Amino acid sequence: GDSVTQMEGPVTLSEEAFLTINCTYTATGYPSLFWYVQYPGEGLQLLLKATKADDKGSNKGFEATYRKETTSFHLEKGSVQVSDSAVYFCAPGGSARQLTFGSGTQLTVLP
Amino acid sequence: DGGITQSPKYLFRKEGQNVTLSCEQNLNHDAMYWYRQDPGQGLRLIYYSQIVNDFQKGDIAEGYSVSREKKESFPLTVTSAQKNPTAFYLCASSINPGTNTGELFFGEGSRLTVL
Numbered sequence: 168g169d170s171v172t173q174m175e176g177p178v179t180l181s182e183e184a185f186l187t188i189n190c191t192y193t194a195t196g197y198p199s200l201f202w203y204v205q206y207p208g209e210g211l212q213l214l215l216k217a218t219k220a221d222d223k224g225s226n227k228g229f230e231a232t233y234r235k236e237t238t239s240f241h242l243e244k245g246s247v248q249v250s251d252s253a254v255y256f257c258a259p260g261g262s263a264r265q266l267t268f269g270s271g272t273q274l275t276v277l278p
Numbered sequence: 279d280g281g282i283t284q285s286p287k288y289l290f291r292k293e294g295q296n297v298t299l300s301c302e303q304n305l306n307h308d309a310m311y312w313y314r315q316d317p318g319q320g321l322r323l324i325y326y327s328q329i330v331n332d333f334q335k336g337d338i339a340e341g342y343s344v345s346r347e348k349k350e351s352f353p354l355t356v357t358s359a360q361k362n363p364t365a366f367y368l369c370a371s372s373i374n375p376g377t378n379t380g381e382l383f384f385g386e387g388s389r390l391t392v393l
Contacts, residue, residue, distance in 0.1 A: 202382065210284075210368050210384035256320065266382060268313075269283075270320040 169194040173257045173269030180247055181277050188242040188256030188272045190231075200224075200233050200240040200259040203269070205251045214242075214255070247276045280305045284369050284385035285373035291356070291363070291392050297387045299354045301369035308374055311382065314338060315366040324367075327352055356390060364392045 175191040192200070199218045203211040214226035220235035229244045240257060252275050258266040282303045291297045303310065307386055311327045313321040323336030327346040341360025356363045366389050370382040 199381075203382075204382075208387075210282075210372075210387045211382070212384070213381060216381065232372075260381070268321040271318075 169198070169259055169267040171259055171267055171269040174272050174274065175270070176254075177273040177275060179247055179275045180276065182249055183246045184276075186242070186244040186247045186251075188255055188257075188274070189239070190269060191237070191239045192227050192242055192257070192259040192267075193238065194259045194267075196237065200231070201258045201260060201266065202229070202240070203256040203258060203268075204208050204253045211256060237273070247274070249276045249278050252276045282369055282371055282383055282385035284367075284388050287386065287388060289388060289390045291390060293392060295360045296355055296357050297390065299356070299367055299390070300367075301308055301352045301354065301385060302350055303352075303369075303371045303383075304350060304378060305373075306349070307371035307383070309372045310346065311370040312336075312342070312344065312352070312354045313368040313370065315368060315387075321368065324354065363390055371375075371387070386392060 175180045201216045202214040203205040204214045205211045215226040217224040219265035220233050223232045231240050231242045254271045254273050257269040260266050285300045298388050311326040312324040315321050322338050325333055325336050325344040327333035330349050333346050334388050341357055343355045366387050368387050369385040372382050
């Protein structure tokens with residue numbers, strides 16, 4: 168079945184630092200790829216997505232590029248803010264059943 | 279506004295009691311899902327439903343039950359058979375389970391604590 172390996176946290180950065188959270192996956196075919204974000208005490212929200220190879224998803228300064236050759240979908244942001252502190256989940260889609268979620272990466276941004 | 283509403287947000291249960299978590303959506307989505315989240319872990323699928331009056335077990339269905347009598351509603355019952363029910367429960371929905379996009383819309387979650 169599908170699986171995803173996500174960079175383990177927690178990750179602690181200072182404000183305005185560069186962020187990378189690695190994500191690699193195994194899946195049948197070429198699934199859509201997603202990053203979700205979960206703020207404390209809340210459900211998950213879609214952060215960005217890419218539906219085919221070489222697509223770049225972007226939102227709120229975050230970016231991720233669908234790399235078919237390396238089966239990766241790493242999340243990046245050039246300058247993080249305190250408000251970006253949350254848990255980030257990588258998820259390859261592609262089946263009618265549901266998404267396969269990574270274990271999540273806790274990000275804390277210090278002022 | 280359209281969305282998914284879960285209730286209650288917090289719930290306490292004594293051992294041996296069944297509890298039911300509510301999930302309602304007004305997004306006109308066909309598919310609905312229940313996930314369990316434990317501290318520091320990812321989401322694990324409990325049950326999902328692609329259409330009214332039909333549902334399938336996920337990865338950790340033991341000790342849980344669901345119903346899907348209406349498109350808008352997908353309640354989850356945590357039974358006394360669930361050995362370790364304390365967790366954060368998330369309900370989600372998607373437009374069309376048969377497509378290859380897989381984008382999910384989540385509720386705010388329900389935190390269940392067994393005393």
